Amino acid sequence: xxxxxxxxxLTKGRVxxxxxxxxxxxxxxxSLVRHKQRRLIFDSTTQPYEFILAKGPxxxxxxERGAADIGIVGSDILVEHQSTxxxxxxxxVGQCQFVLASTAAFDPQAPQRKIIGTKYPLITKRYFDRLGxxxxxxxxxxxxxxxPLTGLADAIVDITETGTTIRENHLQIYDYLQPVSxxxxxxxxxxxxxxxxxxxLVDQLAAxxxxxxxxxxxxx
Amino acid sequence: xxxxxxxxxxRDEFGRQAATKQQLISVIQAHFKQRGLAPIATPLLExxxxxxxxxxxxxxxxxxxxxxxxxxxxxxxxxxxIARFLSxxxxxxxxxxxxxxxxxxxxxxxxxxxxQMTQAGVxxxxxxxxxxxxxxxxxxxxxxxxxxxxxxxxxxxxxxxxQQVVATLTADAAEQTAIKxxxxxxxxxxxxxxxxxxxxxxxxxxxxxxxxxxxxxxxIFKQLAAASLPTAVDNAIARxxxxxxxxxxxxxxQAVSIDLSSQAPQKYYTGLTFRGYSxxxxxxxxxxxxxxxxxxxxxxTSEPAVGMxxxxxxxxxxxxxxxxxxxxxxxxxxxxxxSQAERLLLKYQQASLSLADNVAAxxxxxxxxxxxxxxxxxxxxxx
Numbered sequence: 271x272x273x274x275x276x277x278x279x280l281t282k283g284r285v286x287x288x289x290x291x292x293x294x295x296x297x298x299x300x301s302l303v304r305h306k307q308r309r310l311i312f313d314s315t316t317q318p319y320e321f322i323l324a325k326g327p328x329x330x331x332x333x334e335r336g337a338a339d340i341g342i343v344g345s346d347i348l349v350e351h352q353s354t355x356x357x358x359x360x361x362x363v364g365q366c367q368f369v370l371a372s373t374a375a376f377d378p379q380a381p382q383r384k385i386i387g388t389k390y391p392l393i394t395k396r397y398f399d400r401l402g403x404x405x406x407x408x409x410x411x412x413x414x415x416x417x418p419l420t421g422l423a424d425a426i427v428d429i430t431e432t433g434t435t436i437r438e439n440h441l442q443i444y445d446y447l448q449p450v451s452x453x454x455x456x457x458x459x460x461x462x463x464x465x466x467x468x469x470x471l472v473d474q475l476a477a478x479x480x481x482x483x484x485x486x487x488x489x490x
Numbered sequence: 491x492x493x494x495x496x497x498x499x500x501r502d503e504f505g506r507q508a509a510t511k512q513q514l515i516s517v518i519q520a521h522f523k524q525r526g527l528a529p530i531a532t533p534l535l536e537x538x539x540x541x542x543x544x545x546x547x548x549x550x551x552x553x554x555x556x557x558x559x560x561x562x563x564x565x566x567x568x569x570x571x572i573a574r575f576l577s578x579x580x581x582x583x584x585x586x587x588x589x590x591x592x593x594x595x596x597x598x599x600x601x602x603x604x605x606q607m608t609q610a611g612v613x614x615x616x617x618x619x620x621x622x623x624x625x626x627x628x629x630x631x632x633x634x635x636x637x638x639x640x641x642x643x644x645x646x647x648x649x650x651x652x653q654q655v656v657a658t659l660t661a662d663a664a665e666q667t668a669i670k671x672x673x674x675x676x677x678x679x680x681x682x683x684x685x686x687x688x689x690x691x692x693x694x695x696x697x698x699x700x701x702x703x704x705x706x707x708x709x710i711f712k713q714l715a716a717a718s719l720p721t722a723v724d725n726a727i728a729r730x731x732x733x734x735x736x737x738x739x740x741x742x743x744q745a746v747s748i749d750l751s752s753q754a755p756q757k758y759y760t761g762l763t764f765r766g767y768s769x770x771x772x773x774x775x776x777x778x779x780x781x782x783x784x785x786x787x788x789x790x791t792s793e794p795a796v797g798m799x800x801x802x803x804x805x806x807x808x809x810x811x812x813x814x815x816x817x818x819x820x821x822x823x824x825x826x827x828x829s830q831a832e833r834l835l836l837k838y839q840q841a842s843l844s845l846a847d848n849v850a851a852x853x854x855x856x857x858x859x860x861x862x863x864x865x866x867x868x869x870x871x872x873x
Contacts, residue, residue, distance in 0.1 A: 335602050336772030356676035
């Protein structure tokens with residue numbers, strides 16, 4: 271039987287930039303993706319991998335439908351899109367944090383039904399459910415910081431890496447929700463169909479992630 | 491205009507796809523009949539209470555109100571209605587049932603999934619013997635060979651194994667649920683964080699390997715033998731060994747594996763579970779297992795039972811990929827030649843009668859169908 275070809279759906283943009291070096295350190299030839307021009311699908315001629323570049327939410331859809339075997343995507347998107355696939359590895363990159371933020375005038379304890387702007391309505395709902403608060407959620411597709419500044423919402427729930435964008439928009443952080451990082455996710459049936467090949471890649475990547483983490487600690 | 495639009499998650503089936511599905515159904519039904527299974531058909535509509543005990547995971551149901559204001563659902567499962575039927579009718583047991591029908595589950599909007607699915611299956615009710623599981627496996631093995639060109643692998647599991655092991659780690663029900671969910675969903679970073687609390691226990695090396703406890707039976711049994719497992723799982727392991735040995739002897743060509751790290755296909759399973767998949771399919775072709783407590787939801791006493799469902803939509807998809815289209819014929823004739831045309835119809839596998847009034851229209855119809863035209867009006871064809 272010929273070696274199985276694994277379809278890897280990679281979130282394009284920042285995740286792609288941060289994960290390609292890890293894949294290369296793990297011995298995966300990513301030269302086609304590095305020289306992608308405008309292409310979105312790459313079939314390696316030297317290794318049993320096919321890469322697909324897609325937006326994060328679409329990576330979860332490819333995985334759910336079995337159109338990709340492996341997905342590399344942020345945990346924020348996995349939670350928000352209620353992914354049911356196997357999350358085998360935290361790649362340790364793309365680390366950021368969900369926060370509740372607003373202007374200085376915001377009072378989290380104010381006795382009123384708050385209006386919250388967010389790209390992540392499910393995560394926001396779960397957070398306020400845990401607090402026992404009923405809030406009105408407005409779905410915003412981008413530049414969420416605008417919502418409290420324009421009066422569209424009382425506060426926002428969004429992810430931040432360093433808090434710089436929040437501070438530059440004269441907002442402040444009122445609470446920290448769950449941390450976020452980039453994960454390697456595998457389609458449930460693909461793991462059964464290509465068990466050896468997938469675990470081999472996961473183990474190589476895990477070794478790279480651990481070595482990088484140790485290097486960072488030793489440089490402190 | 492919305493009058494000709496389909497609701498989200500539904501589809502029409504016609505032509506080759508519908509014909510292939512019908513063909514598969516007739517092969518499966520013939521197999522069930524030959525084994526002496528009694529056909530059963532339950533209504534598409536059931537009272538919502540029939541499905542209450544199991545909530546069907548995150549499955550969303552189609553709900554509607556009957557004229558009295560009672561909530562009805564389009565059935566999301568075929569087994570629970572059969573349990574409801576047995577409880578209501580007191581049909582003497584044991585019984586072997588077979589069914590073919592549609593189930594309805596509302597999937598995530600715009601995800602590409604369909605909400606109406608066709609299943610065929612068997613329910614062997616009133617049989618405590620392992621022979622009931624073995625008959626289901628024999629059906630799965632024979633139908634796989636009959637319907638699928640690719641090799642199908644049968645994966646065995648046990649519905650109680652994970653709970654039995656987790657219960658020895660902690661008495662805290664919330665902690666047990668968290669570990670099970672992380673294991674079942676192979677959320678490995680979260681799972682590793684949860685098991686870190688048990689580093690001092692003899693079971694810890696096993697816990698570390700657990701998310702990968704699936705695959706070749708010999709390897710899995712070796713891993714199990716090396717682990718400090720609670721005695722509560724001894725019966726499950728012994729049963730799996732018995733079944734693997736039986737399969738290797740009875741159906742030596744059948745690929746078999748074990749998975750003791752996944753959730754049972756349905757929450758109501760209580761013992762051995764099994765699923766089948768091929769390299770080509772994007773889902774499980776069939777799944778089943780023992781469910782000895784199901785009738786207890788409808789009556790005071792329970793009954794031992796084993797069931798299995800086949801995904802006819804996935805089987806159809808695979809059959810369409812592997813099938814070589816057979817040539818089709820269209821028979822054009824005058825009404826006076828009807829008997830002659832009927833005889834030809836019997837002679838060919840894929841022929842149909844042209845109802846056109848003239849040969850030009852018949853030629854056009856044949857071209858549209860991709861069929862060869864047999865023109866009896868020319869008198870140039872010798873039967």
